Amino acid sequence: MKHALPENTLLQLSEFISSNLALHFPQKRWNDLERNIISASKEFGYNDVEKFIQHIISSPLTRENVEILAANLTINETYFWREPQTFEALEQKIIPGLIRHRQHGERRLRIWSAGCSTGEEPYSIAIAFSRLIPNMKDWNISILATDISPRILHKAIAGEYGQWSFRGAPQWLKENYFIQKPNNKFEIIPDIKSMVKYEYLNLAEDIYPSSLNDTNAMDIIYCRNVLMYFTQDRFRQVSRRLYNSLVQSGYLVVSASELSMQNFSEFVPVNVPGMVLYQKTSKKIKNQNKFTFVESPPESVVFQMPPEPDNNIEAIPQKIDPVYEETLNSYTQGNYEDVIDKLPKDDQTSEERILLIRAYANQGKLPEAIELCKIAIANDKIDPRLQYLYATILQENNQLDEAVESLKRAIYLDSNFVLSYYALGKIYERLGNVKNANKCNKNVLTILSKCSQDEILFESEGLTAGRFKEIINASNQTRALE
């Protein structure tokens, strides 16, 4: 097939897009790539498309670049109640199971629509929950919706739709959950709108799961019609990260065209009428039950991985503890039960204790995690990591005031602990204390301004200062649209 652009330019461009946006443009899609990149170059104000391509490939990719590229290269096709069998499974199986297991304990449910496009998917999810949970005020239901394109998120936040968005939806959905506007548009009702929180997130980046962007401890992740546009390697990577973002027994929902045993090998496929879902189950159950519906209680709280060792610190020869090494590996694989089974319950080293605390928390065993945190802190009062970890668990347990105190202690012990300031700001926001939240955010930016772009932040699982600044900016801009 003839192309206007030289083949090596298209090859370079497709590789660049694959590694930065995860989008896959094999040779047979180069016509699309060419058309889309020409329209992106016009948006950037370039007349010469080849110069534009060299510009984006050779200079650091800014958020603005990503935004314009994403708007031109992604496919945003979506509609309400898409693949109705998914929503039937949600209403008939998943939500009732979750309610049964959570109603006598912590009434918290966390759902993520990753690649949410213009919002039809997360609003459909919110509608399903509101139909099944009559006493919504007694529940803490959080629906996070993310996309790579802020422009698309802008439309989602506006929540106004034309007839075409309802092409697959049952009649009751439009009648009960939308307000007709004079321009023949339909606006989502405020009760449903307020259930969804929109954020910018590029799935190609290694920034999840993380309590920083609220992508941890998910009960259900919808990631439909997104992965199919990714390269095979990226597909596997993203599915692995989504696995780690789920609580034990949580579900990953993909579209029928994305089902694949090979790409979701860490999950157990679960048959529901007309649909297959992927469930995160423990290794033990996984080996026993192939293709069954495992209705064990989804548990809560996924924490970030323990930090990589700091390569700048001169290595002190240390004894390698094989049990710790093995359990750390299980933890990285998201197999938190294994960690709990294998680590000693008494007389642990401090690193073993921290790993055990995280594993307990990831299994929803918050009381055990809190108890062990108290012991760890009693043994070591000057480790700011312990205060930060304790605060994160307290926050998940809705003990916000205690979490504030713990974060203040972490900051007292390490005045440059940027993630503690960030977490404290988030809690102040939740408590409606705007003044203190702003102070914390200012401190975050001040500390970051003193760091080099590539500096890896303390307790951050490899997040660099530069990247963290971009995430904060993107998040602030998306919020400004609300």
Ligand SMILES: C[S@@+](CC[C@H](N)C(=O)[O-])C[C@H]1O[C@@H](n2cnc3c(N)ncnc32)[C@H](O)[C@@H]1O
């Ligand atoms: C076809 S839509 C799917 C919408 C919805 N999930 C559904 O199934 O109806 C694909 C969405 O994925 C988003 N997307 C593509 N690449 C992405 C990436 N690397 N990170 C996050 N979102 C991405 C696109 O912007 C687009 O909105």
